[in-house]
Amino acid sequence: MTAEITRINPESLHRTPGYHHITVAETGRTAYLAGQCPLDPGGSLVGPGSIEAQVDRIVANALAALAAVNAEPQHVVRSVVYVRSDVRDDLSTAWTRLTASALGPAFTSASTLLGVAQLGFPGQLVEVDLTAALPD
Numbered sequence: 001m002t003a004e005i006t007r008i009n010p011e012s013l014h015r016t017p018g019y020h021h022i023t024v025a026e027t028g029r030t031a032y033l034a035g036q037c038p039l040d041p042g043g044s045l046v047g048p049g050s051i052e053a054q055v056d057r058i059v060a061n062a063l064a065a066l067a068a069v070n071a072e073p074q075h076v077v078r079s080v081v082y083v084r085s086d087v088r089d090d091l092s093t094a095w096t097r098l099t100a101s102a103l104g105p106a107f108t109s110a111s112t113l114l115g116v117a118q119l120g121f122p123g124q125l126v127e128v129d130l131t132a133a134l135p136d
Contacts, residue, residue, distance in 0.1 A: 079131075
């Protein structure tokens with residue numbers, strides 16, 4: 001059975017570039033994924049200096065984490081994307097690459113995109129935090 005998830009954009013709120021202001025999950029189980037980082041299975045940073053390469057690794061990691069709990073991108077009910085930059089184009093690059101990826105459906109839910117001063121690993125430019133409503 002698929003988790004029942006409703007995504008809402010009230011007419012009284014601004015238009016969004018693909019995400020929804022509100023996501024309601026009518027389900028009993030939720031998975032909270034740790035922030036997905038651009039690290040390979042050995043723990044090494046992928047793509048130093050490249051938002052695109054780091055996003056691609058994060059997508060692979062996030063898909064693996066979701067699969068481990070029998071979930072898919074469309075089960076994501078909340079996402080937070082952190083980009084180590086105060087340049088709007090860098091944030092846009094990360095968002096565009098994420099939403100165009102196999103993980104893209106995750107970003108149609110309630111989503112937040114943030115520019116931050118620092119992330120956990122030296123050279124890390126992007127991190128993605130996901131919450132999923134698990135299917136029965």
